Amino acid sequence: MKKFFQSSYLAIIFLILYLPIAVLMVFSFNTGSSVRNIQGWGWSAYADLFSQTALWQSLSVTLLVAFISTFVAVIVGTFAALGLSRTSKLTRNMTLGITNIPLVNADIVTAVSLMLLFMAFAFNFGIVTLILAHISFNIPYVIITVMPKIKTINNEQLEASQDLGASSWYTLRKVVFPTLKPAIIAGAAIAFAMSFDDFIISYFTGGNSANLSTYIYSLKRIKPYINAFSTIIIIIIALIIISWNGYKVTKKQIHTRNERIMNETYRDKRIIKLEKNLNKNYLLLNKVKLSKRKSKKNILFRPISDAEEFYYINYYENLVNKNKNIVKKILSLEKKLNKEQVWVHQIKKRIITKKRISERHSRIRREKFRFLRWPWKLILVSFLVVGVFAGTLAFYIESNTYDLSVANWGEYISPEVLKGFEDEYDVKVKYTTYEDNETLYAKLATTDYDVMVPSDYMIAQLASEDRLLELDQSKLGDLELNTTLVEMMKNYKFSLTSGPEKGQEKDLSQYAIPYFWGDLVLVFNTVQNPNLLTELGVSDPTKVNWDILQTAVNQQKRIVLNNDMHNLFMLGLVTYHYQNQWDENTGTGAIKQEGNDFTDYVNAHSNKEIDDVAEWLKPIIHSPNTKIQSDEIVDTVAIPSNWDIAYMYNGDLLAAMSQDFANTNYTIARPYMGVNVWNDDMVISKRSKNQDLSYNFIKYILKHDVQIELSEEFGYTSPVQAVIDEVSQTHPGTNWENVYKPGATQIAPVDNSSKPAGYYNGLYRRGFDPYMQDQYNKLLARQGSNNITVLLIELAVVLIIIILFIVVMMWLR
Structure with missing residues (x-):
């Protein structure tokens, strides 16, 4: 066992270090759309x-x-x-x-500081600003790398x-820089790697x-092509x-x-081996028997003297005739x-010739041609660096010269659609992604886009700020949108807070055209547990x-x-509104909303309601069996053994189901109390x-074939009614249609005569609510504190592994 650890512990360490990279490279050959499941x-x-x-x-x-x-x-x-090396110790x-x-x-802290500085x-x-920020944090790495070498x-x-x-310049070039060259190269490599890999400051x-890090972060769903790209970078x-x-x-x-070779002490392995074999055969020719141990020694023969030459000549002629094979x-x-x-001699001759040529060139440089004094090696390296930089700059200009700037959610459009638009209108589109509405809102403070695809509540915020x-609907024509969706947008009212029309009431449909829409569904894993509902x-x-x-729970x-x-x-708002928790609906309709009557929404009307809902959510969120996930929920739900109940977007569920329809035909429910029906819409700055x-x-995005392509690839519901009818029939024999059509029972409710008084089939309208955000953050923080026991156990396991590793290393010594 000790010999095993001594011979393989380094291999084990390398295995731990490089196993994640190996897994990534393996998954780059996955033909499916998941980064977790190989299809x-x-x-x-x-x-x-x-x-x-x-x-x-x-x-x-990047x-x-x-x-x-x-x-x-x-x-x-x-x-x-x-410069610092020449200052006093205190100043340095x-x-x-x-x-x-x-x-x-x-x-x-550095990122926020730089952002505030640029805004100021x-x-x-x-x-x-990206280049200036990267220069600011790269300079210290170069200084601490070069300083010790000085x-x-x-x-x-x-x-x-x-x-x-x-001269000072000549001394710097011929004495200082050659000494510092390894440190300068190391500093440049560190600076380049830090810049290439940076995320927070670039964000x-x-x-x-967007550089690579921010682009990958903004993707809604990580696809295998990211693994492929990472594999190429690693190689x-x-x-x-x-x-x-x-x-x-x-x-x-x-x-x-x-x-x-120049010192005539060169002994190549091939020469040594040939000499050993030659000596061995000389001994055989003379019929001298050596032991196995002696035969391995390098035996050298002295030359035959003149006095012995005549005596031995006849003797060796006889030996040659008798031992022809030897x-x-x-x-x-x-x-x-x-x-x-001969090869060694030629190498020596070549070295001498090269040295003579170098000395002659040096003399000619000094005497006749001044341009030959130039540092040609440095010039060639400089040309190479300039060439690479010029190529990168040309690549950047080609990639970032555009006619239209579009900002959209990550993984919300296919490259083929963008290419089709560019070809049809002979233009170039710069496509930028973001990960949430708040990020888009922050970016708009420092940059501009032509077309954006924010969510409904963010559109209301941006439109209210003018x-x-x-x-101009006349420029768009009849788009044949889903009438229920259009009605929802018309009933999304808000008032302008700035601009020439300040104080006027507007609705969502005046500023936005739907891109995708959908709702949230409750999913029961009856594939893994058929008795779950019971x-x-x-x-x-x-x-x-x-x-x-x-x-x-x-x-x-x-x-x-x-x-x-x-x-x-x-979840809590529609539940409490339905139960008339806050006496807002006594059955006479103090706040009217029933079915598809959009006169009001089941939003929070006070901080007390938010506090009550936070208490209602606590046991759910703080349960050790609860996971709160973003886009990774797609891959989680795609594996039936990972969960029992999921609450997710209908489009995300379709994306999970499309990975394996045979094993993902789950039971779907949309509680009759109400649901969040969302819509992401296209707007023009x-x-x-x-x-x-x-x-x-x-x-172009709303063209029939384009909408079918987008809806089938990403799973979200199209706003075009004809496309809804067509795509909903894509996978017969599954619950695809039931999931694909948003909130059928919420938007067009069933008979409510048997339901108790209060809210039901309510629609929730998202909006800015700092108090709700604060309560949500507290819930998440408590979720982490409730899992502190699990965290301590994990830390203890890691500590035990480290201690065992140290003990094994000491034992090996």
């Missing part, structure tokens, strides 16, 4: 990778920012380190302490250079210029590292070999040995209410919830530079 093997992810325009745009931004910030940081950092220590603040400071100077957030410079060399009449300062980095190390090792070996072998070995010796264009006391799924979640069922604050608070093209983009 087949193939190259589809790699083929899909090259059609992702937004990904390549973000790569161009490379350009990394090159420029690294170049500037290396120059500034190197000369700053040189104080300056280094200030310089190192960005290194020890939290990235979030009214910078338009984009590629410029201390190794011999002052006597600097003084000797000055005594010989060298706060990038504006509409490129591995090849660069292996090639560079191979070059350094080979160069060192060649240098050592040349020195030994003689042939000797001749063959001598030929090979001679060939090796930041959206009121649409265990929960449910006889008819159409008569389920939201209290079923509390029943599931009491039975310790595994619950998965969508993490949106509005979706969770809606009031500061759009190309409004006509923006209208064309909206019309």
